[in-house]
Amino acid sequence: MPQVQxxxxxxxxxxxxxxxxxxxxxxxxxRDPGAIICLGVIVAYAVITVTVGYALPNWTESYDYDxxxxxxxxxxxxxxxxxxxxxxxxTLLGAKVSMTVAFMANITAIPLxxxxxxxxxxxxxxxxxxxxxxxxxxxxxxxxxxxxAIRFAFQGVVLLEETPFEIDLGGMAGxxxxxxxxxxxxTCRLIRAETMKIRELxxxxxxxxxxxxxxxxxxxxxxxxxxxxGIINFSLRFIGCVGAxxxxxxxxxxxxxxxxxxxxxxxxxMDLVVGRxxxxxxxxxxxxxxxxxxxxxxxxxxxxxxxxxxxx
Amino acid sequence: xGSFILRRLVQAAFTVFGVMLLTFVLFRLVAGDVTAQFVNPxxxxxxxxxxxxxxxxxxxxxxxxxxxxxxxxxxxxxxxxCVADAAGSKAAAAMVLERADKGQPRQDPNSPVVSLSxxxxxPETPLCELTGGDxxxxxxxxxxxxAATSSAETHPASRPVEPVRPRPALAFCLRxxxxxxxxxxxxSAATGxxxxxxxxxxxxxxxxxxxxxxxxxxxxxxxISDLSPGNVFNSQFLWHLWESVTFSNRSYxxxxxxxxxIAKRAKYSLALTVPMLALGWIxxxxxxxxxxxxxxxxxxxxxxxxxxxxxxxPYLVYMIVGQALVFMVAPTAAWGLHSPANIYVPIAIxxxxxxxxxxxxxxxxxxxxxxxDYVRTARAKGVPLPGILFKHVLKxxxxxxxxxxxxxxxxxxxxxxxxxxxxxxxxLGSLMVTSVSDRDVPIISGLTFLTAAVYVLGLLVTDVxxxxxxxxxxxx
Numbered sequence: 001m002p003q004v005q006x007x008x009x010x011x012x013x014x015x016x017x018x019x020x021x022x023x024x025x026x027x028x029x030x031r032d033p034g035a036i037i038c039l040g041v042i043v044a045y046a047v048i049t050v051t052v053g054y055a056l057p058n059w060t061e062s063y064d065y066d067x068x069x070x071x072x073x074x075x076x077x078x079x080x081x082x083x084x085x086x087x088x089x090x091t092l093l094g095a096k097v098s099m100t101v102a103f104m105a106n107i108t109a110i111p112l113x114x115x116x117x118x119x120x121x122x123x124x125x126x127x128x129x130x131x132x133x134x135x136x137x138x139x140x141x142x143x144x145x146x147x148x149a150i151r152f153a154f155q156g157v158v159l160l161e162e163t164p165f166e167i168d169l170g171g172m173a174g175x176x177x178x179x180x181x182x183x184x185x186x187t188c189r190l191i192r193a194e195t196m197k198i199r200e201l202x203x204x205x206x207x208x209x210x211x212x213x214x215x216x217x218x219x220x221x222x223x224x225x226x227x228x229x230g231i232i233n234f235s236l237r238f239i240g241c242v243g244a245x246x247x248x249x250x251x252x253x254x255x256x257x258x259x260x261x262x263x264x265x266x267x268x269x270m271d272l273v274v275g276r277x278x279x280x281x282x283x284x285x286x287x288x289x290x291x292x293x294x295x296x297x298x299x300x301x302x303x304x305x306x307x308x309x310x311x312x
Numbered sequence: 313x314g315s316f317i318l319r320r321l322v323q324a325a326f327t328v329f330g331v332m333l334l335t336f337v338l339f340r341l342v343a344g345d346v347t348a349q350f351v352n353p354x355x356x357x358x359x360x361x362x363x364x365x366x367x368x369x370x371x372x373x374x375x376x377x378x379x380x381x382x383x384x385x386x387x388x389x390x391x392x393x394c395v396a397d398a399a400g401s402k403a404a405a406a407m408v409l410e411r412a413d414k415g416q417p418r419q420d421p422n423s424p425v426v427s428l429s430x431x432x433x434x435p436e437t438p439l440c441e442l443t444g445g446d447x448x449x450x451x452x453x454x455x456x457x458x459a460a461t462s463s464a465e466t467h468p469a470s471r472p473v474e475p476v477r478p479r480p481a482l483a484f485c486l487r488x489x490x491x492x493x494x495x496x497x498x499x500s501a502a503t504g505x506x507x508x509x510x511x512x513x514x515x516x517x518x519x520x521x522x523x524x525x526x527x528x529x530x531x532x533x534x535x536i537s538d539l540s541p542g543n544v545f546n547s548q549f550l551w552h553l554w555e556s557v558t559f560s561n562r563s564y565x566x567x568x569x570x571x572x573x574i575a576k577r578a579k580y581s582l583a584l585t586v587p588m589l590a591l592g593w594i595x596x597x598x599x600x601x602x603x604x605x606x607x608x609x610x611x612x613x614x615x616x617x618x619x620x621x622x623x624x625x626p627y628l629v630y631m632i633v634g635q636a637l638v639f640m641v642a643p644t645a646a647w648g649l650h651s652p653a654n655i656y657v658p659i660a661i662x663x664x665x666x667x668x669x670x671x672x673x674x675x676x677x678x679x680x681x682x683x684x685d686y687v688r689t690a691r692a693k694g695v696p697l698p699g700i701l702f703k704h705v706l707k708x709x710x711x712x713x714x715x716x717x718x719x720x721x722x723x724x725x726x727x728x729x730x731x732x733x734x735x736x737x738x739x740l741g742s743l744m745v746t747s748v749s750d751r752d753v754p755i756i757s758g759l760t761f762l763t764a765a766v767y768v769l770g771l772l773v774t775d776v777x778x779x780x781x782x783x784x785x786x787x788x
Contacts, residue, residue, distance in 0.1 A: 137327055138334070140331050141331060142764075144730075148748060152343070153342040159340060159707055166535055243626060246626055246627075247628065250730060251730075253735075259624075265626065266628070269632050269734075272632060272633070272636035291624040297618070
């Protein structure tokens with residue numbers, strides 16, 4: 001294709017002022033002190049998630065019956081729980097559950113949403129109808145009820161039993177499963193709509209005219225242009241997952257045996273009446289900070305990556 | 313317009329069917345067997361079978377290819393045909409052999425004795441599928457050991473007495489007054505639990521044993537029933553669809569009809585959610601209008617800041633702290649509905665907890681609209697700002713705002729799961745939560761379907777109304 005080559009060369013002669021979407025996004029984020037602070041907070045939570053298991057391996061057994069339900073003091077900064085264990089350490093360990101659940105649920109749901117959305121939007125027809133049916137069906141059962149229903153159904157199921165890869169869906173894996181099954185819907189919808197717009201653009205037509213196959217066009221030309229929407233959704237979906245973990249804990253469908261923010265907040269229903277405010281405050285504040293950071297960072301990320309969605 | 317409505321109707325029907333399929337897969341296929349939670353295993357197989365039959369769980373999942381063993385009495389007489397267990401045997405109980413018209417008020421003298429229905433029953437089917445693993449002679453553990461020990465103590469020198477082992481046998485009382493005892497020892501194998509059907513024994517062996525019994529002489533005839541084509545869809549799936557549509561699920565725990573439960577409890581949910589949604593909507597509209605009116609000023613920035621902070625506090629924290637505060641002021645108002653005014657406590661908490669997110673969303677919608685050309689034109693013409701805001705902008709913002717309201721319609725019926733449970737409001741939401749901990753599957757399944765159906769219906773109605781009032785939708 002000599003002509004195409006020629007135009008490409010002509011473009012190269014002009015001074016390079018344009019940046020790729022990602023470079024532009026990174027520059028916008030780097031210039032924004034609010035976004036950097038929020039990113040720092042999120043990274044700090046991630047570091048805690050990864051390291052806290054090694055730092056506090058014996059927390060669950062660290063009973064101290066002489067110091068139960070102590071308010072915050074110089075020794076125990078955030079007080080102690082009903083077994084005399086440090087609430088500060090409990091809060092840090094709680095971050096592990098929430099972050100793991102939210103991360104794992106999103107890392108499966110968002111790519112699934114991108115793939116299904118892109119396929120539905122690009123191919124259309126019966127495949128599109130099928131995927132639309134799938135997500136409208138799932139979306140017809142509203143939010144928390146959907147998560148509860150899936151979590152409840154899979155409670156007694158153990159996958160790959162008696163192998164080294166055993167997955168007990170009654171535990172954390174079940175929560176992750178419930179949140180992933182429900183989590184791809186929003187992303188899929190968004191990506192599908194965007195793909196349908198992109199499908200009609202000239203460069204896709206050109207690729208089709210040049211004889212590229214459908215999957216190749218999808219992978220090389222369509223998905224790279226919608227993937228930023230998935231990444232924006234990632235940070236916003238994260239918030240929903242953290243909240244869902246707490247609600248599930250309250251309903252007795254959460255992770256058992258491991259300290260989590262949900263349990264700490266629920267325990268406060270009895271604690272607050274007798275004036276023990278430190279557990280709910282610690283868990284609530286930890287969650288508040290994370291959700292706030294994710295909210296602001298998600299907004300800034302959207303502004304940086306999606307010029308069309310920039311808010312007024 | 314007609315074709316649009318038709319298309320949306322078909323879409324809604326597919327979605328509702330999809331939800332029924334989803335609840336079926338989740339609660340019947342995945343959730344597994346919950347019988348042990350509701351029927352004491354000590355009551356034996358018959359109680360379990362009766363319970364399964366009452367909830368139609370004995371039917372196959374999707375396609376009914378069930379057959380059963382039918383034993384007919386070919387004699388004529390005044391007596392009643394029946395089957396019983398010979399002394400010490402439990403074979404008839406293990407196979408749940410009973411008269412086909414058992415429990416019916418008028419009994420047909422020619423009615424045969426039948427076994428349980430088993431999917432794809434054939435002469436090659438192992439007998440243990442008919443007995444469900446139950447022994448047909450229980451291990452006479454206590455009597456035997458007691459006899460052994462007592463004999464050892466009293467007569468140390470004497471030989472241990474060989475206890476008389478009961479044999480598995482079926483005793484048929486024929487209508488001509490005769491009695492036929494079929495010994496099943498040749499089909500048995502001894503295990504730790506007692507005597508069970510041998511692994512190699514099949515239904516064909518049992519049929520042959522009965523038909524070729526030396527005393528039978530053609531009086532008793534055993535066979536496997538034919539498939540009835542009309543029965544093919546008599547399956548759990550079909551009943552699930554029917555029960556979903558008519559809300560005729562019965563609770564495993566209380567055996568109450570879901571429809572009656574809904575009628576009894578929905579009013580509490582509505583009393584909670586209707587004021588909650590209305591107050592939440594009004595307050596969010598007012599605040600977001602004010603914030604949008606003063607956009608980019610200090611009021612706007614402060615308002616958005618407070619909203620974002622409010623959004624980030626976990627919902628449960630609002631509930632718990634709110635309840636604790638109310639408890640300090642008025643202890644009786646913190647839980648339950650001792651006085652009807654208590655309902656305002658959860659309402660207030662829900663409105664406060666939800667207002668941040670709604671204000672932020674409405675503000676974005678309003679600001680999107682304010683930046684449009686027609687607003688600029690109106691301002692250029694000299695229309696005063698309040699006139700623009702409330703006459704032009706608000707009217708055009710209604711579409712996304714109403715859609716966001718429709719999305720919350722299911723919770724109108726369902727009530728708020730967490731709030732109801734937390735504040736002791738006996739609505740449908742708290743029923744859902746209790747059912748989850750009780751594993752009361754039909755109620756969870758029915759309520760899930762209810763919310764989905766209400767949601768789909770709500771979306772359908774709004775879509776049609778939009779299309780009727782807003783030509784932009786119809787033409788899209």
